[in-house]
Amino acid sequence: MRIVITGGFGFLGRQVAGALLTTRRLRGVPIDRLVLADRVVPSDPSVADPLVEVVQGDVADRLDEVFAQPVDVLIHLASAVSAECEADFDLGMSANVDTTRALLEAARAQSAAGGPTPRVLFSSSVAVYGSDPALPLPPVVSEATLPTPRSSYGIQKLVCEQLIADYTRRGFIDGRVARLMTVSVRPGKPNAAASGFLSGIIREPLAGLPATCPVRPDLRVALASPRRTVEGILRIAEVERGAGPGLLDGGVPVNLPALTVSVADMLTTLRRVAGDAVADLVTTAPDPGVEAIVGSWPADFDNARAAALGLEPDPDFASVMRQYLADHAAAVVAGASPRPERPGR
Known part of the structure; x- marks a missing residue:
């Protein structure tokens, strides 16, 4: 073949x-x-x-x-x-x-x-x-x-x-x-995708770099x-x-199966997993052009057709973030390593 x-x-x-x-x-x-x-x-x-x-x-x-x-x-x-x-x-x-x-x-x-x-x-x-x-x-x-x-x-x-x-x-x-x-979290450098910030607001802070969120935090997205x-x-x-x-x-x-989260949920997960110093590297600066594109995409999907083929969405954003931490440990600064989960979290 x-x-x-x-x-x-x-x-x-x-x-x-x-x-x-x-x-x-x-x-x-x-x-x-x-x-x-x-x-x-x-x-x-x-x-x-x-x-x-x-x-x-x-x-x-x-x-x-x-x-x-x-x-x-x-x-x-x-x-x-x-x-x-x-x-x-x-x-x-x-x-x-x-x-x-x-x-x-x-x-x-x-x-x-x-x-x-x-x-x-x-x-x-x-x-x-x-x-x-x-x-x-x-x-x-x-x-x-x-x-x-x-x-x-x-x-x-x-x-x-x-x-x-x-x-x-x-x-x-x-x-x-x-x-x-939208695929998140992508490793490497930012690209020209309007949705690129959905990786950048996680990837850059984990590397000790500042990041800008160009949309309102309550925007819901499919990842x-x-x-x-x-x-x-x-x-x-x-x-x-x-x-x-x-x-x-x-x-x-x-x-393909979609995990629906808000941008605020993503940032809360970043704070919970990596700590305040990492999460505080993200600032919000609205960009109407970016929000017009990303905000036009639906966030909630019926995953039945994908499920019939044996495909399931990610269970939550914490699992997505931990996958990135496991697969790209060299791109994460020491202070951003994941913290132990507390019972009930």
């Missing part, structure tokens, strides 16, 4: 690649080649793995390399993120819509030439939802809720979802879409830890089609 991951050296790309290199199988089938395609290829231990092949550059310009051998599974994670798409419309359309269509056409050509019909996993986003003045969101959102995005990023993700649905309907690919919740997100991506990539428990029924996107 030859698997391609676009955005293979981004945060989620590395996590997904790492999980596959650990099991060395997908759907019970051995992986013969894992292609990591990305614009930038940093020094990474995975490059030395004999299963790994690297394709460097804009993926739309490297399709001949990506499809030099038959692609059995394509996990498409490469994307321009929310705030940069809002700031630069052309960038978002090129990186998100045009690149996705180019990949789909290459996959279609492979199938038409008698090669395997690629299984394509597309990482979409909670940003496909928004509260339109003429059609407000219901209190709880499910896959049956009409997507009405309120950002260019959300529109671009929805366009790609619809393309994948039609390519699948016509038999060009076997497409499946995972709608990701998923990195581990649960990767688990969801791989589950939807590998699940077989059909009706019944544990099968992927139809071509409707799957909303």
Whole structure:
């Protein structure tokens, strides 16, 4: 089996690649080649793995390399993120819509030439939802809720979802879409995502650095830890089609499980787990642009469809934060180490 991951050296790309290199199988089938395609290829231990092949550059310009051998599974994670798409419309359309269509056409050509019909996993986003003045969101959102995005990023993700649905309907690919919740806590440096502060207000204080919260503390958001997100991506990539428990029924996107918390809950957890000195590094400075984007996304989800596939949300934000502390201990200053939980907490 030859698997391609676009955005293979981004945060989620590395996590997904790492999980596959650990099991060395997908759907019970051995992986013969894992292609990591990305614009930038940093020094990474995975490059030395004999299963790994690297394709460097804009993926739309490297399709001949990506499809030099038959692609059995394509996990498409490469994307321009929310705030940069809002700031630069052309960038978002090129990186998100045009690149996705180019990949789909290459996959279609492979199938038409008698090669395997690629299984394509597309990482979409909670940003496909928004509260339109003429059609407000219901209190709880499910896959049956009409997507009405309120950002260019959300529109671009929805366009790609619809393309994948039609390519699948016509038999060009076997497409499946995972709608990701905001992933928190992400390690590393801040990125250009409007939701990036949902990692920054935890990650930076734990590193002894100040952080700014650009939204009102009572804003409620839908989150998923990195581990649960990767688990969801791989589950939807590998699940077989059909009706019944544990099968992927139809071509409707799957909303990954959501943990609903308020920003205030996150900061309270930071204070409880890491202490006052750490939590006091966070200040609030409202940014209407950021709140307009993040505040348009729903916070409460019906997780039934994901649950039928064996996926569950994180139990609480304390578990998300402790996961970060365990996985990225080197990025946490000594004074921010977790404190013992008191009985009843």
